[in-house]
Amino acid sequence: DGGITQSPKYLFRKEGQNVTLSCEQNLNHDAMYWYRQDPGQGLRLIYYSQIVNDFQKGDIAEGYSVSREKKESFPLTVTSAQKNPTAFYLCASSPGRGARYEQYFGPGTRLTVT
Amino acid sequence: SQQGEEDPQALSIQEGENATMNCSYKTSINNLQWYRQNSGRGLVHLILIRSNEREKHSGRLRVTLDTSKKSSSLLITASRAADTASYFCATDQGGKLIFGQGTELSVKP
Numbered sequence: 736d737g738g739i740t741q742s743p744k745y746l747f748r749k750e751g752q753n754v755t756l757s758c759e760q761n762l763n764h765d766a767m768y769w770y771r772q773d774p775g776q777g778l779r780l781i782y783y784s785q786i787v788n789d790f791q792k793g794d795i796a797e798g799y800s801v802s803r804e805k806k807e808s809f810p811l812t813v814t815s816a817q818k819n820p821t822a823f824y825l826c827a828s829s830p831g832r833g834a835r836y837e838q839y840f841g842p843g844t845r846l847t848v849t
Numbered sequence: 850s851q852q853g854e855e856d857p858q859a860l861s862i863q864e865g866e867n868a869t870m871n872c873s874y875k876t877s878i879n880n881l882q883w884y885r886q887n888s889g890r891g892l893v894h895l896i897l898i899r900s901n902e903r904e905k906h907s908g909r910l911r912v913t914l915d916t917s918k919k920s921s922s923l924l925i926t927a928s929r930a931a932d933t934a935s936y937f938c939a940t941d942q943g944g945k946l947i948f949g950q951g952t953e954l955s956v957k958p
Contacts, residue, residue, distance in 0.1 A: 739891075770948075777937060777948040778892075793945065825891055834880060834941025840891030 739841035741826050746846045756811045756844045758826030767809035768827040768838065771795060778825060784809055785832040813846065820848045853938040853949030861955040868925040870952040872938030881914060881921050882939045892937065928956045
């Protein structure tokens with residue numbers, strides 16, 4: 736059963752703690768993406784990766800970090816430097832880079848930091 | 850860097866009616882995509898239309914693209930309660946997909 740999984744669905748953290756969100760895909764896609772969505776808003780790109788061991792900053796990368804050690808996995812760490820981390824985080828993948836391809840989304844992780 | 854802007858922000862219709870959502874963008878594009886998002890879920894891809902295409906159909910969905918006006922529309926015909934969701938257009942900008950803020954569609958039974 737192919738797809739993208741994100742875990743956990745809900746995550747609660749205290750302010751000042753780093754937290755890592757998981758994203759795994761078994762679609763054999765080269766490109767993977769992390770987006771942030773705030774209530775009533777569209778998606779904003781945090782980081783993206785076109786190939787293993789390579790990734791680029793998106794529009795709102797400050798306070799976040801990623802790694803791409805395996806093709807299937809693209810974890811996102813929300814660091815204590817992120818000023819307003821409470822949001823809905825979506826991971827996506829696509830067969831290739833850029834907007835020529837449709838993106839496949841995971842179910843999302845809702846992070847609440849208090 | 851906002852590229853696509855949807856209009857209206859919210860739309861409420863009765864089951865069986867048609868729903869039309871519009872998307873305007875600022876810079877030239879190679880293609881435009883539409884996605885649906887049910888509340889609290891991930892996005893689902895609906896249609897991709899290329900810049901050299903004017904219209905595309907998929908089931909009850911019809912997408913048009915007018916590159917001269919830098920706009921696209923998504924028409925859902927004979928809407929159902931299950932169509933209740935947010936709909937986003939997304940355009941390419943520098944190789945990245947930029948999403949608009951979405952239209953929230955409510956279809957009442």
